[in-house]
Amino acid sequence: MNKARQYYLLALFLALLIHGTLLSFTLGNTYDAYVHMFMGSHYADNWFETWNYKWYTGFTMTSYPPLVHQIIALLSKIVSHKLAFLFWALVAAGLFIRGIYHFSRIWVTDLVAGYACLIATFSSSYIEALHIFGQLPSITGVALLLNACPELYKWIRYGRGSYFITGVLLLSCMTVAHHVTTIFGMVFFIAPVLGVALIDIAADKVGMEKLKISHFLIEVKNHLAQAILFAITGLCVIIIPIFPYWYWSKTDPITQVSIPHGSRASFILETDLGLVFFLIPWGIFLFFLPGIFYKLFHKRNLLLGLSFALLFLLGTGGTTPLPKMLLGETAFNILTLDRFTFWASIIAIPFMAQLIHSLIEKDLGSAIKNNLGDIAHKFIIFLYIISTLFVSGLIINFSNYKSLQPDPIEMQPIVDFLERDGHDRWRYMTLGFGDQMAWLSANSSALSVDGNYHSARRLPEMTTRAVERIENSKYLGEEGLGALRDFLATPEKYHLKYLFSNDKFYEPLLYFYGWEKLKPLENNIDLWERKDVPPLPTILPKKSIPIYQRLMWGLLPLTCVITTALIHLLIWFVRKEDRIEMLRTTTTYSSNRKWYFFYGVWAALLLLCLLWTGKKWLEHQNTQTTPEETLLNYYHDLDFKRFNKAYAYLDKEDDFSLEQYLLELSLEDGILASYAKLDTITIDSIESLSEEKKKYHLSVEWFTATHKYTTAEQHVLHKRDEKWYIEKKSMQRATPPDQLINVPSINFHKQGRRKAEIQNTDRLDVLDRPSIAIPQSHLVKKNGHYYLVGEILNTDNVPAFVTIEGVLYNNEGIEIYRTNADEHLIHNLFPKESSPFRINFDNWEGISEHQKREVSNFVIFARSMVTDEECYKFTGVRSIELDTHQLQLTMDNYGNQEVSIPQIIISYQEDQTMLWVDRFYMDTGIRPQRQKQVTLTLTNTERILLKKRGTAENILLNGSQASTRETNKFSNGHRKGQIIYNNNLRIEIFSNGLVGQ
Amino acid sequence: MIKSIQHITILLIFCLYGCREHVPESISVQIDAEIKLFAPEGFVVGEKIIASITTLGSVPQEATLLIDNGLTIMTLGVSTNKQQTLKALWLQQAGRYTLTVIQQNKILGTKSFSLEASTLIEPLEIYTGPTTILVNGQEESMLTYIPADKYDNGITEARPINYNTTVGFLTSPTDSVRNMISYKKLSADVKAEKIILGVSTDALSSTEQVVEKISDWPDKIEIEAIRHYPYADNRQYTRLKTKPLSDKYGNQVADGTLITVTQNLDTKLTATYKCIVIDGVANAYLRNPNRAGTYTYQATVGRVQSNKLPLTYKQLVDSIPHQYTAATNELMVGPLISTQGQLVPDGTAVVLTTSKQIITGETVDGKVILDLQSLSETRDAATLSIGGLQTSIEL
Incomplete structure (x- = not known):
């Protein structure tokens, strides 16, 4: 077995081992995994039913390609939904590595393709897509796309019909897994692959060195029939397998307000989003970008290079106005742009592998050894490996540093509550559950008025506002809370009676809108109830689609997969695999001095960025050099309930202890102390009382569930030992007159059902x-x-x-x-x-x-x-x-x-x-x-x-x-x-x- | 003459027969099947019936039997010349049934029969509402009885019904079932109490029914001071209590009734507090004012207002000792001693007012230090005040 094969198999093994093991820990913290499991649970209950009652007031399952969900549904008949998800994630990982290997072989040698597989296993974009986002359909789509590309390349290059069949079948599987991958994949992946096949055919005739555009165009003309065939077939492959989806899109188009997404933000202004949607997916590749661009813009790879450049640009979101100009306002506001970065990073893998191969075994490595020595060479390789592992580890554990989801919630008490006493005759809502709300929906038959699939919803309270879900409305400002208030004020409109709250922030809103807090459930989730809400009618409205569409939706996706698998199996036995003839280039890294120059500039830029970040971080550590910093940090610590840290900013001249401070804080309840989030702090005026004493007048805006508060605060600050401290304000002095209070009060109690029966409430108990x-x-x-x-x-x-x-x-x-x-x-x-x-x-x-x-x-x-x-x-x-x-x-x-x-x-x-x-x-x-x-x-x-x-x-x-x-x-x-x-x-x-x- | 008559008669008879319209003869049609019914337990709901469908030929043939009870039509596949059992499950509705046998779109035969309701079940189904009524005939409640069997079929036979209650009926429209219904109305006398009702007939009875006679709005309110600390200290609570509240019929008002107590200084509203009635009495706790004066208290619920209760509060302190320290630019106020000789309570507000500014402090152990650094350089007349007592000071 040659080295390339060894690396390929090693990568496959590592991918299954590492991702399979880790996913069982990270699955619950991902954004989308539970949503896909929820969709799968629907098909498991009723395979051919396309209307799902559980979210909003019902939505159609034909709004999302069903393959992954149907596979989860099938597997869930044997194992649990989580295991089913995990199992398919492993299959997708295997397909992905295979796809990387064969896709890379179009552009680089077999050995380098082996390197590419190893790099792909630890690729930060793949890790992020799987372990943070949980985007299994997207990963499945990309994996199938990568496997389809070499088939289509060989079809054009060698003219064998069997490659066309296998390629098209893989595209059909890709469509039923993730249609967006098919649509954009055609442009960014398939087109360059077909193009490079034509380039290779032309190069076979005239040689790569003498190849010109005219030669390429001649080949295009010669293969026009194939192109038309592919275009027609491609269209059929995109439309037919998920025809009900297109039918739904056409007849019930999305007409909602654009929902904000972090991938469209400016990554310079919002650095935390830049971290998630740019720095993390690119990871260690960033350091090697010049090398990647260098190889991608080689003559043969030019088409792919253009794809890469465009994808890279689109993935930058709102950092520049260019993506919006290119996509148009509508597409920009509908699409999430992180997918473009993901695809760009996939394209970069073979060329990254080429660079690393050169570093380890080829000219770049030799140049380093000659100039810096053997030890330096080994150290650089070691540094690269350690960095890769370190970055991978950081990303996998990202949720431990930056909380992406609330703590895991035990759903069984909620499910039990909904299923007893006819509580599922009303709809419910969750607050503060994060994406775990989908897991609750998957485990319960009760209906929720909220949901986690935004394209399919049609409730006006949600479609007219830029909100994702109601359940995280506090993060969406007034838009989110406005939508929540609509539901809370008129719950009978949607037969909404129960609300499970995992966030104290919403309590004032719930209480003053007439909701009653009942005893918390065993999992410490607060249960709220709204009285006097009629139950759901026995018959709920639903949108039916023609029977032929339901049959298509239920049968075609798996048919595509089974057919593809069988054909591939058959062909694997029968067909002699054509080896892709690589047209080796003579261009190397070390021979091009310009490359060193550009790389040096890039390295310097990165170093500057690193130094600047370090400086900012250091400045951030030193938090009391100015009164403004002191005040800002004090309020931030108060906002996040870091009282011990907040205490450090107070002037200790009055000699009060941390205990005293914490006691006084605990006594101060109220909407601001317990239910508010800090929004902005504005300095209205500053009185300089002396060199080392200043008085600040602030307007502090607090954001609560009921409305925004602005409080006027005054703080006197003292400078001691080059640091500024806030003079502590005294608490209210007045003390109550009585030690023991005795106030007669009254309590009422409604018995509810007086007989211990499961039947409906007796008339006499009403x-x-x-x-x-x-x-x-x-x-x-x-x-x-x-x-x-x-x-x-x-x-x-x-x-x-x-x-x-x-x-x-x-x-x-x-x-x-x-x-x-x-x-x-x-x-x-x-x-x-x-x-x-x-x-x-x-x-x-x-x-x-x-x-x-x-x-x-x-x-x-x-x-x-x-x-x-x-x-x-x-x-x-x-x-x-x-x-x-x-x-x-x-x-x-x-x-x-x-x-x-x-x-x-x-x-x-x-x-x-x-x-x-x-x-x-x-x-x-x-x-x-x-x-x-x-x-x-x-x-x-x-x-x-x-x-x-x-x-x-x-x-x-x-x-x-x-x-x-x-x-x-x-x-x-x-x-x-x-x-x-x-x-x-x-x-x-x-x-x-x-x-x- | 006789010959003329004979001719006319013959002519008339000829016309009669000649002009007569051909009247088609009615054709008698042979019914192909005969349906016979046998009810072992009688034609009563919930009991099976055996039907036999007999045709001219004795060979059993497939046919369809329609069972129509006037509301629904059930379709059953049957064989002719064989006995069929109509299940009790299908025969739960009382009334007229029609059986129709159809074969190849042709009606072979029909049969009608009636099913009677079954026997009355216990407990008797009683409807009572409203379950609370105001005293003194202002509202009525009604007790309705619809005799039914276990399948909810109304039972039509008249039978005597006994209405039993702890109070008499003011109206008694019926004592027996007519048109499948019997009802009694009742309204309350002046006494607020619980009425327990029941209905019985023969040896069967209903479950207990309850109608609550509830008291009306309070008739008058009288308040008195129970605890009154007569100093304007802005701290102690004055406790007011109402005399037992009742409606005009002497019924104690309901627990939880909300009373509002207002405090006025002359005509100006200075406070409004809420309190609730428990066991006919409401207790209100109102914090003492921070200014001396005579305040008037009054309780209200609905249109009913209580007596006006005047209470006087004296000045908490007689003087405001103070000392200004120019070096530190601070004003020390206190020690503030109340009229009983103790230090004023912690948290007593001390207010320094100039023409441009107000500085407030709260006492601790009878004293407060006011920081005057924020005052402007040129200081005009300043006033110190505590609980309505004011004094001019020089800084």
């Missing part, structure tokens, strides 16, 4: 809906948007959870839009308690401007149900001072629990007609028997227009029309304390709050 009244409700307009404002009163003797839905109509009584009251409402009302409410119509998707102008009437549907949720009503508002538009007040907590997030709701009434409702959150919590002051900016109501005064006819209470008598009975009653705002305008203040969760 409580009547509490009586409610809406004393007033009006349609108002502010800044061009419509709102419904009013007041709801619980007239019953039991606590009520209320839902208020507002619907706007035009003159003809046609509905324009409907939505619910969200956080501008106290959802849980005790007997005889009232709350103002406001329903916002300022974010309605799909409604034309013309329709918005037609709004003329409204109806309010209010419904209630008995709640036993613990409600905390032991608060008050005092020290109320009104100054023009500023309202200063103090909220007092006289009860025995901490109010983590106090909320103030203010209603504005003019001549007893409600005009507006505001809600505010205090930024810190209030412990028992303590109070916190806040200053609120009131709304200027002069620009609010009362469009329609509501009557009983506009109100439906628990399904029945409100009566005028009842409405009037309460409309002028229950006047609590009101404050005169100006002239006829009065404001009422309501306090509410999220009690320590």
Whole structure:
């Protein structure tokens, strides 16, 4: 066995061993592995069913080529989904190495192709694609592409039809695995391969040295028939195997807002994305780029060189405007560009191998030995090997340094919950699960309103916003949270009742939107429930495709694979393999002095970058040289809860310990302390009190699930021993008056099903809906948007959870839009308690401007149900001072629990007609028997227009029309304390709050 | 004359027979199959029926039997001249059934029969709603009974129904089942209580039904001060308590009823607190104000307002000792001693006001040091205030 073969087999062995072993550890941390397993689980349940109900409100499986998913489905009949994924990943790895070997043999010698296999095994782009991204279909596609290329080369070069058949069959497999690879592969891989075949034919006649473009064009003309045949066949191969996919794309095209992706960012401005999408995939290749370019732009390899250059450029994303210009705005915003870098790095492998071969055994190595000595030569090789292994190890362990996913979640408790007591009769949602949400979907039959395959979704709440998934909405800013709020405010629209939260960040939003936190599950995932949501209908809508398409989708992919395998097996026995005749070049590395020069320049550039990075890193370590740095780092450490590090920035002159500091921090609860992320810090002004003492006035923006906060902070900094320290602020001094608090309270408990039976709830266990009244409700307009404002009163003797839905109509009584009251409402009302409410119509998707102008009437549907949720009503508002538009007040907590997030709701009434409702959150919590002051900016109501005064006819209470008598009975009653705002305008203040969760 | 009559008669008879339309004769059709039914347990729902389909020829032949109960049609493959069993599972609906035998698109025969409902089952199916009604006849509840067998077929026979309850009925429209239904309405008297109801007939009974008579809105509220520390210290809580709350009929108001208590200084609203009723009584805890004065407290729920309760709070301190240190540019305020001779509580707010600035501090152990470095160079008149007590100072 020759060396090339040995290296090839060694690479195959190492690839299976290393990647197979490692994947079992890295699989759970990848982005896409669970998604593919989820898709596989669908086919395992119902092979020919193309409609999947589990995500969004259903989506079609024909939106993604099915081969890999179907293979996982088949294998999952024998082993688990994870093992099935792993097994196919090994097969793909084997195919990949084989593909590299045979693809490389088109461009380099057999021995170098052997080197290429070894390099490919440790290729950072392959490792990233498999162990970080989990892109198994893409890897399968590339592996098949690489195996198809030599077949097509030989077909053109030697004219044997059998190569055409095997090549086309491999292309068909590639299409059913990953169609994007086929489409772009034709351009970037197949075209250069066919081109180089024609070049070789021409070179056979005139010799490579004398080869000109005219000779090449003559061969193109001679092989025109083959080209046309290939074009037609190629088209058939792209369309027919996944025809249902093209049919779906044509009939139901993607019409959503572009979803941001890191691969489109500028890698210079966003260096962390540059790390993931540029530095990592290129890895050690970066150092050898000049050598790679040098060989790629050799005459014979020119076509491939152009492909490589284009792919390299496209892979740089938004770093330059060129990729966008080349792809066009639409394609740029739809495609993820990391695939181009991946393909470029694959193309580079043979030429990288050539360089390394030259370094180890050929002219480059000889030159180094002659000039620097044998030891230096061995050291350089050693350095290369160690670097390769080091970089590979770093990439595989990347998730240990930079968290890409939340910690692994045990799904069984969630699955158990969904499958018992009919909980799967409603939809659910997850927050903070990362890509593990797909794993939950794979293991449960319940339906989720969210999903992880963006091309297939059609829900307007998601398609009109630049959001990937709802479950990670906090990372997507206002767009993401806006989409989440839509779902939380109107959960009945999609029969959404349960929410599993793995992130405390969302708690304030969930609570104030009327969701109730139940007991956490055994895996410490918080379970939230929304009351009064109807279950899913028995029959759900679905999009059916013609039976022939379902048969195609179910049968063709595996047919392609089986046919390909059988044909290859047959041909392997029968066909004599044509050896690719390499046209050796005389050009070497060491003989070209220009190459040394360019390489030197490149090495210097890289060194400079390295030094610059090192300098930045060192500067970053020294974090207190300026007051600005000190403040920034202090706030960053606070934001990431690194309190010990934050303590280091504080001035110790006052002699307070870390313990004291941590204690004071732990006592300070509130939306900012516990539920906020730091967004920006702006220095408003600096007062220089002395050489070594400065006072900074900051505006700090915090990002919370409910809204953005801006707090004004003042810090005094002292310089001691060349470092700046922040003067510690004193905590609130006031202490509560009583050591032991005794406040009578009441608890309610709903028994639920009183008999221990699995049947539906007995009629006798269903409580009547509490009586409610809406004393007033009006349609108002502010800044061009419509709102419904009013007041709801619980007239019953039991606590009520209320839902208020507002619907706007035009003159003809046609509905324009409907939505619910969200956080501008106290959802849980005790007997005889009232709350103002406001329903916002300022974010309605799909409604034309013309329709918005037609709004003329409204109806309010209010419904209630008995709640036993613990409600905390032991608060008050005092020290109320009104100054023009500023309202200063103090909220007092006289009860025995901490109010983590106090909320103030203010209603504005003019001549007893409600005009507006505001809600505010205090930024810190209030412990028992303590109070916190806040200053609120009131709304200027002069620009609010009362469009329609509501009557009983506009109100439906628990399904029945409100009566005028009842409405009037309460409309002028229950006047609590009101404050005169100006002239006829009065404001009422309501306090509410999220009690320590 | 007689001859004329004879001629006319013959003419008339001729016309009669001549003008007569040919009336087609009705053709009697032979029915090819006869369906006979045998119900061993009687024609009652849930019992099997044996059907035999007999044709003229005695050879068994394949045919289709349609079982139509007026709502659904079931199709069954049968053989003629053989007995077929119609399963009890198919015969659960009471009413009229039609059997039709079809062979090669030709109806061989039909047969109709009726099935009666089965016997009444226990517990009797009762519908009660609403389950809570306001006292004093403001709302009504209704108890409805629909006798049914175990397959939910209504039972039509009239039978006497006994409605049993702890209170009497105000209306009694029926004591027996008519048109498969029987109902009783009830409304509440003035007493808030739980009504337990039941229905029975013959030896069968229903499960317990419950209707709750609930109290109305509170009639009047009276508040009194239970604990009152009469100093404006912005710290202690004044506890107010309502007298037992009841509606106008004397029923205690529901637990959890929310009461709002407001605090006013003259006509200005200074505080609004929430409290809840437990066992008819609400306790409100309101923090003492930070300024001396006479405050008026009032509780409200709905349209009902309580008495106005005035409470006076005296000044916490009589004087504000202070000392300015030019060297350090600091103002030391305190020790602040309250009127009972103790240091003011930690956290008592001390405010220094100039025409351009306000500096606030909180006391610790009765003292506070205000850093005046941020004040402008030219200092005009300044005022120190604590809890409403003000004093002018010179810096």
